[in-house]
Amino acid sequence: MRSPSRCAPSSTAPATGETRQRYHLARSFWRALDGWRLSAEQDDGGPIALLKDKMQRFGHLPSTSTRLVTTVSSSAMAGQHGSQLASMALKDMALALELLRRVNNALRQQGPTSGGTVLNLQRAIAMLGLNGLEDAARALKPWPGPMNEGQAQFMQSVMRRVHRAGQVAQALRPAGYDGEVIYLISLMQNLGRLLVQYHFPDDAQQIRQLQVAPEATEDNPNPRGMNEQSAAYAVLGCDLESLGLAVAKYWGLGDELQHMMRRQPQEAPVRHADGDTEMLRLTCSLANELVDALALPERKRQAAIELATRRYARALGLGLREIYDALGASGAIADAGESGLGAMSDPAVGAAATAAPRSRLRERAESGAPAPATNTATNTAINNTNSTAQPGSPTGTRPSGAPEPGKDRP
Secondary structure, eight states: OOOGGGSSOOTTOOOTTOGGGSOSOHHHHHHHHHHHHHHHHOSSOHHHHHHHHHHHHHOSSEESOTTHHHHHHSGGGGGSOHHHHHHHHHTOHHHHHHHHHHHHHHHHHHOTTSOSOOOOHHHHHHHHHHHHHHHHHHTSEETTTTOOHHHHHHHHHHHHHHHHHHHHHHHHOOTTOOHHHHHHHHHHTTHHHHHHHHHOHHHHHHHHHHTSOOOOOSSOSSOOOOOHHHHHHHHHSSOHHHHHHHHHHHTTOOHHHHHHTSOOOTTSOOOOOOSHHHHHHHHHHHHHHHHHHHTSOHHHHHHHHHHHHHHHHHHHTOOHHHHHHHHHHHTHHHHHIIIIIOOOOBTTTBTHHHHSOOOHHHHHHHTTOOOOOOOGGGOTTTTTSOTTOOTTSOTTOSOOOOOOOOOOOO
16 A cells, blocks of 8 residues: 555654754654554554544545535436536535545446546446435535634635646646546545645644744754655654555555556656656646645745746646646636735746636647547546547547536635
């Protein structure tokens, strides 16, 4: 489920001399040490076992739509088209994940000939039926679950960032790829972060705090905070990605989806995408890096966006103009300003990107340009994803026309 090297003591654990980087509670320190110990002894202990226990009691995520169960249970839903039901489900991250969990669990029980991983909500709903959709909605915990008001506010901010990353990934996707599939892959790349914020909010706060650079001193004039991976190691004894991957395996999601859930490491070079699986993984990784860059202080933001663009430019065939088009089309630039991070503009593009955001990649997709060749060796997570594909076309590689996820929030 994970290798000991990904859940082992980190050399960058909080230094006791830094007050801001000390553990908030002795319980957190004990949990980190215990996580390291159990990770070295077995494959399914420590924070992952604790997370599974909490998921049994509180679900994976709480529903963000208070009227969802009532809507799903109404008789009017029987006349809705599958795409409308999928669009409604996409508005609630908890329901989208629950549908993926249920349908792939059912496929796993049917054996290896069941057809691979389902990563399309319209097909999941068609397989589960309206009763299955209603059962999935009723199984969700109502917002905010066990979180208090302050923790729920942080949870909302994390979910907004994840939603925004999905929209950026949709705007960046090459012609012919299903927008719903790429949105869900982007969501799954953030699964560990969402689960930790919901089930371990105090630990999530500690992880954020460790990433803030301490005040400069005479001995250390240029201090740096930890990166997210080191901070998670220090607090949980395991990184966030490994937690998300462990849950995906627990849910019965396929190996290729688990591969796509791995973000491209920032310290590793970006290689040319060889096949659909890698193209989708890299596109979502870039989208998540861009949204992370928008959360930086204004003086660092543009440099971070340009750095991410240079890393992925050759592999994905993208330039700075396409990046700013995607950010403008998804509303990420406006969100950065509204959140108090300050307005952002591209000096090379000027107002064009935000005034008329329209990526060349999106133009190719909307014009019906030929889809990229599908690698048949990597199609178990891509094929069987789009029940509305036209005859004669590779299933799951034509744009589905599914509406973008909605924005209803508690």
